[in-house]
Amino acid sequence: MKTHLLRFSLLFVGFTAAQTLYAASPTLDKIKSSGAITMGVRESSIPMSYTTGDSRFDGYHVEICRMILGDIKDKLKLGTLRINYQPVTSQNRVPLMQNGTIDIECGTTTNNVARAKDVGFANTLYVEEVRIAVKANSGINSISQLAGKKVATTTGTTSVQLLRKHEKANGVNFDEVFGKDHADSFLLLESGRADAFVMDGSILAGNIANSKNPKDYKIVGEVLSTEPIAIMVPKNDPEFKAAVNEAIAKIVKNGNMPKLWNKWFLSPIPPKNIVVGLELSPATKNAWANPNDKPAEDYQKK
Amino acid sequence: MLSLDLSFYNWELFTSYILKGLLFSVQLTVIATLGGIVFGTFLALMRLSGKPTLVYPATFYINTMRSIPLVMVILWFFLLIPMLIGRPIGADLSATITFIAFEAAFFSEIVRAGIQSVPKGQAYAAEALGMTYGQNMRLIILPQAFRNMIPVFMTQTIILFQDTSLVYAIGAYDLLKGFEIAGKNYGRPIETYILAAFTYFIICFSLSKVVRKIHTKVAIIR
Amino acid sequence: MALDLGVFCKNTLDGEVVEHCFSAVFGLAQNADPSYLDWLLKAWGWTLAVAGLGLTIALILGAVMGTLRTLPDGGRLSRWLVRLSTAWVELFRNIPILVQVFLWYHVIPAFVLPLKALPSYWLVSIALGFFTSARIAEQVRAGIQALPSGQRMAATALGLTTSQSYRYVILPMALRIVMPPLTSESMNLIKNSSVAFAVSVPELTLFAMQAQEETSHGVEIYLAVTLLYAASAFAVNRVMAAIEKRTRIPGFIAASNDAVVH
Numbered sequence: 001m002k003t004h005l006l007r008f009s010l011l012f013v014g015f016t017a018a019q020t021l022y023a024a025s026p027t028l029d030k031i032k033s034s035g036a037i038t039m040g041v042r043e044s045s046i047p048m049s050y051t052t053g054d055s056r057f058d059g060y061h062v063e064i065c066r067m068i069l070g071d072i073k074d075k076l077k078l079g080t081l082r083i084n085y086q087p088v089t090s091q092n093r094v095p096l097m098q099n100g101t102i103d104i105e106c107g108t109t110t111n112n113v114a115r116a117k118d119v120g121f122a123n124t125l126y127v128e129e130v131r132i133a134v135k136a137n138s139g140i141n142s143i144s145q146l147a148g149k150k151v152a153t154t155t156g157t158t159s160v161q162l163l164r165k166h167e168k169a170n171g172v173n174f175d176e177v178f179g180k181d182h183a184d185s186f187l188l189l190e191s192g193r194a195d196a197f198v199m200d201g202s203i204l205a206g207n208i209a210n211s212k213n214p215k216d217y218k219i220v221g222e223v224l225s226t227e228p229i230a231i232m233v234p235k236n237d238p239e240f241k242a243a244v245n246e247a248i249a250k251i252v253k254n255g256n257m258p259k260l261w262n263k264w265f266l267s268p269i270p271p272k273n274i275v276v277g278l279e280l281s282p283a284t285k286n287a288w289a290n291p292n293d294k295p296a297e298d299y300q301k302k
Numbered sequence: 303m304l305s306l307d308l309s310f311y312n313w314e315l316f317t318s319y320i321l322k323g324l325l326f327s328v329q330l331t332v333i334a335t336l337g338g339i340v341f342g343t344f345l346a347l348m349r350l351s352g353k354p355t356l357v358y359p360a361t362f363y364i365n366t367m368r369s370i371p372l373v374m375v376i377l378w379f380f381l382l383i384p385m386l387i388g389r390p391i392g393a394d395l396s397a398t399i400t401f402i403a404f405e406a407a408f409f410s411e412i413v414r415a416g417i418q419s420v421p422k423g424q425a426y427a428a429e430a431l432g433m434t435y436g437q438n439m440r441l442i443i444l445p446q447a448f449r450n451m452i453p454v455f456m457t458q459t460i461i462l463f464q465d466t467s468l469v470y471a472i473g474a475y476d477l478l479k480g481f482e483i484a485g486k487n488y489g490r491p492i493e494t495y496i497l498a499a500f501t502y503f504i505i506c507f508s509l510s511k512v513v514r515k516i517h518t519k520v521a522i523i524r
Numbered sequence: 525m526a527l528d529l530g531v532f533c534k535n536t537l538d539g540e541v542v543e544h545c546f547s548a549v550f551g552l553a554q555n556a557d558p559s560y561l562d563w564l565l566k567a568w569g570w571t572l573a574v575a576g577l578g579l580t581i582a583l584i585l586g587a588v589m590g591t592l593r594t595l596p597d598g599g600r601l602s603r604w605l606v607r608l609s610t611a612w613v614e615l616f617r618n619i620p621i622l623v624q625v626f627l628w629y630h631v632i633p634a635f636v637l638p639l640k641a642l643p644s645y646w647l648v649s650i651a652l653g654f655f656t657s658a659r660i661a662e663q664v665r666a667g668i669q670a671l672p673s674g675q676r677m678a679a680t681a682l683g684l685t686t687s688q689s690y691r692y693v694i695l696p697m698a699l700r701i702v703m704p705p706l707t708s709e710s711m712n713l714i715k716n717s718s719v720a721f722a723v724s725v726p727e728l729t730l731f732a733m734q735a736q737e738e739t740s741h742g743v744e745i746y747l748a749v750t751l752l753y754a755a756s757a758f759a760v761n762r763v764m765a766a767i768e769k770r771t772r773i774p775g776f777i778a779a780s781n782d783a784v785v786h
Contacts, residue, residue, distance in 0.1 A: 053318030
């Protein structure tokens with residue numbers, strides 16, 4: 001479940017179809033000839049992909065991408081491989097991938113059927129679960145206790161519709177309030193304008209950890225929805241995608257994933273040395289054990 | 303109760319998050335002002351030409367731009383420009399083109415008012431001397447009109463500088479975005495909004511002081 | 525690219541087509557689940573409510589502050605009033621509206637607790653009203669200063685007090701002069717009301733951002749929202765033009781759009 005406030009990507013489908021190249025792997029050729037690659041990154045998706053200031057980028061997905069690119073560099077027998085970082089937003093990441101501005105995107109993009117028509121996705125390494133954050137002393141433990149309460153969520157995310165469906169299905173009524181972005185939604189919870197914040201677990205955990213008093217908040221209740229978040233690669237470049245997946249398989253096999261999880265989700269991270277504190281979910285563990293690029297729709301059927 | 307904590311705010315944070323946004327906002331303001339004045343003057347001349355084939359398109363363009371919220375214009379251009387040129391463009395370039403096109407409509411109204419502020423007798427006198435429309439505008443009307451318009455231009459530029467904060471809609475990195483990202487990554491949104499307000503105020507207030515100085519200097523007294 | 529306006533007849537839960545797409549608009553029938561069209565119209569209502577409230581605040585405060593700025597030096601009180609109104613204008617016009625909306629919603633209620641009880645559309649209307657009032661005040665001041673100084677002197681010579689000369693001589697003229705700039709400020713306010721989405725008012729821009737995400741029909745959604753904004757701004761323009769026409773004093777203020785060069 002990722003925010004994409006303004007998805008214009010559909011519009012670009014028409015004229016990118018003509019740009020399909022028939023070379024073995026345009027991306028690998030480009031890397032070989034230029035000795036450089038452009039990585040799409042996010043600016044404030046802690047801890048997945050964010051800036052630590054001054055055009056430096058880091059995060060769970062960013063570090064995995066650097067490892068993948070290291071592997072590809074060795075495979076292509078390159079001495080050095082320069083990585084250019086290109087900040088992207090929910091609105092422009094798909095078009096920028098389609099027109100070749102970025103070669104690999106390491107952010108927080110949900111792998112779903114609609115997007116898979118425009119871009120490719122590497123095997124999933126992170127499965128997102130939509131949860132509820134509340135004040136620790138609120139006594140709320142489940143979504144059923146939110147009837148008639150103020151529930152915050154972020155404009156332009158699928159959580160808004162998720163809440164609406166839940167209201168309809170269970171005959172309850174939430175008093176919804178909408179933040180412009182996740183930080184604003186969390187501010188609504190912090191300032192008491194909302195009793196709960198419904199959003200992706202990593203976003204909730206990141207915002208709680210980043211707040212002034214993280215102990216005042218907790219993530220509670222059942223998982224409301226599950227979605228795979230994946231590294232995005234160009235479509236129509238199966239060879240590059242295979243190289244990325246091979247590198248991912250190697251990282252998983254070497255037992256690096258638990259270490260990476262520990263580093264980004266359970267240990268202090270820059271710039272403020274906060275600890276996100278999100279435990280590894282069975283769904284994510286399962287994705288590591290059974291490499292796949294299933295879209296979000298397959299997860300909903302369960 | 304809210305307690306403010308500004309300790310996180312230091313020079314390093316300024317140079318690594320805010321400066322980039324400030325530079326973009328200033329650059330966008332300068333380019334859009336210059337571009338807007340050039341295109342706005344053309345639009346104003348079209349509207350004042352008295353020829354229906356020029357008047358109506360210009361009037362339509364100006365009225366359309368003036369009745370749509372800037373956020374919507376920014377979004378539309380982000381959507382339409384790629385359709386026209388056949389490939390997506392970056393948020394920064396899209397924002398620049400949008401602001402030039404949008405501000406042209408506003409500057410054209412200022413230019414039109416400026417031209418109309420020149421006494422009609424001047425235009426008639428020039429006509430009587432046998433000047434063409436172009437000569438009349440270039441040599442008689444526009445030099446006086448622009449002089450009258452300078453303070454209004456600058457006021458519009460200050461508004462424009464504030465409006466650059468709306469490019470958040472397409473994800474361009476402006477001054478407000480710089481503050482927001484710093485606030486998010488340091489978990490201090492309230493403090494950064496206050497700092498942002500303070501920064502904008504200082505910049506815009508100083509500029510409006512300058513405008514007032516210039517106003518008293520260049521005014522044509524009749 | 526063809527427009528698919530059918531998207532507005534879909535319901536907002538699972539995207540199925542609703543039974544009463546247009547009849548619901550005219551109150552003839554009720555949809556079991558609201559359609560995007562129902563939602564769009566509700567959002568328009570919010571936009572108009574916020575803009576209307578903001579405009580009321582802006583016009584009243586703008587007229588007051590603009591007038592105060594032109595007070596003649598008549599002792600300590602009038603000097604303080606001039607200072608107050610100048611500070612008001614400088615404060616509210618030099619901070620972007622988006623930032624001001626945030627201050628009103630997130631920051632000020634943290635210090636002034638009673639404000640927390642106000643619904644967010646009130647806070648946004650206050651923010652919009654104060655922001656616009658600073659601009660209107662500048663127009664009113666310019667209008668008053670554009671009057672020939674003889675008018676004020678004549679009023680004084682007739683023995684009118686300061687408040688009387690404003691009430692009977694200066695303001696009736698000045699407010700007529702500033703009608704055209706007031707019209708564009710009022711239109712600006714309608715457009716600026718789009719920032720209300722940032723603080724959870726379910727108005728047109730919030731609708732646009734959310735609905736296009738759910739339907740993937742960005743073009744149709746944005747087109748509808750843009751047209752409604754334009755229609756609202758145009759309606760304000762016509763109302764103001766009608767007021768301007770009705771209050772015009774023959775022979776004083778000529779509305780001239782003629783070409784200067786023929």
